[in-house]
Amino acid sequence: MGALPADWGVPELTDANRPWFTSGALAVQECASCSTLIHPPEEVCHACGAMSFGTRVLEPRGTVHSYTVVHYAANRALADAVPYTVVLVSLDDAPHVRVIGNLDGPAHIGMAVVPYWQERTADDGTVVLLPQWRPAEHE
């Protein structure tokens, strides 16, 4: 169990999601006008309608809000990866921001977790850093 194979898919990078997927930090999209945090990133701020954004780096701490253990591989490339655990993590700095990741080992709701970054390489050589999670007690 744990993170999926390194050759599993990668996110397609856009201006909006590049900080999240390449910085190695919890760099959440922030509206340049009203400072609303938006996740996943969008092209228009839902709070004020602005269309320009920066990022705010949040503390690397979160709490498991929900999770599933996937037993059925929906694609044969994951046949050897099941069962794998996927957690939905609420960031402690901004609990309404929820982030998906894999976690090695058993999960439960309310579990304190911290991120680490898994490197994957796209077909064109672009390197992405995927946030993944581990129990905070291991720190």
Added chain:
Amino acid sequence: MHGRAVVVGVGESRYYKRGEATESEFQLACIAIRNAVDDAGLTMREVDGVVSYMERNEPVRLSAALGMGDLAFTAQTFGGGGNGAGAAVTLADAAISAGYARCVVAFRSLAQGQFGRYGQSGRSRRSRGAGAFTVPYGIQTPAQICAMQTQRFMHEHGVTQDSLAEVVLASYAHAQRNPRAIRFGTPLTRDEYHASRWIAEPLHLYDCCPENDGAAAIVVTTPERARELPCAPVAIVAGAHGLEHRDGAGAFNEPGFPTAHHRHVGQQLWDRAGVKPGDIPVAQLYENFTGPVLMALSEMGFCEPGELNDFVADGNLQWPNGRLPINTSGGNLGEAYIHGFGNVVEAVRQVRGESTCQVSGVELSLSVSGPGYAPGSAVLFGKV
């Protein structure tokens, strides 16, 4: 308040396990539409409108193949799932009520054997949009998405695995009385449910809709035309379709998570119909997965989420003695998964008195579509 349009015909193709259909998806669509038009006592030339949701088989081709009249109205709803079934019926109602068309077919065809399985996913090397935040982690299929919602919902409200089982057991019990049902002759016990393998925790195999091939349709027209037809018409009492602000946030960031996206739909529906959930004697609740069915039950106002275990316990969702029989044809789980349009057909049959698990004296009959995906929809049928 009654809607103006009425349902005068229902029909379906034969239902098959995935890959076993001897007809193409387009042929299945034509069969279901023909059967519904025949059932209404109409000629195909009278059909001048076609509506659906997420449908591949376009009216442009259907009308030519079937010999429909000159089309005056075609539309399908936004949103990527069975959540459009009730919405498609409201589109038909809107077209009839506004006078844009006189005879509208609402339908859905789905042959997963021909066109790919909903329970599997491609190996996308690059995921886009909100999927960029889930697919790289192995969250791709509806089962996995609804598992994440269901796990949190069970945690927040103390909903038990046995309550999920009640949804499945109702569908399977009802399917035993319906010869159209794929699970006809294949009963299921609670022990078999609990012993079945996990797909994505907390969803067992039997919590998940099957992959099937088939099509289903209804015919909607004006009350004036209906009076000239042989069958008693069924009123579209009210329909509702929509979502709340930020329901579409993506990657589990909707503020109401976990939600079936039916809070707003329920409020709209009851306000428009002038009735309340307690007035409803029978309901069809789209079972993509059991968890969203329970979420929809509470969001539609049948009970508080914390009361769900008691509400569904002891066969209370089962015909003939349960307090609210649901999915009385066997539903998506037991009859067939036609992206939920079978739920609509069965809701109409309950008003017509033609269900194989017929509730007595049905004045109002509810169909709720596609919980867990936004925008949700629901439609309430009733006696004219």
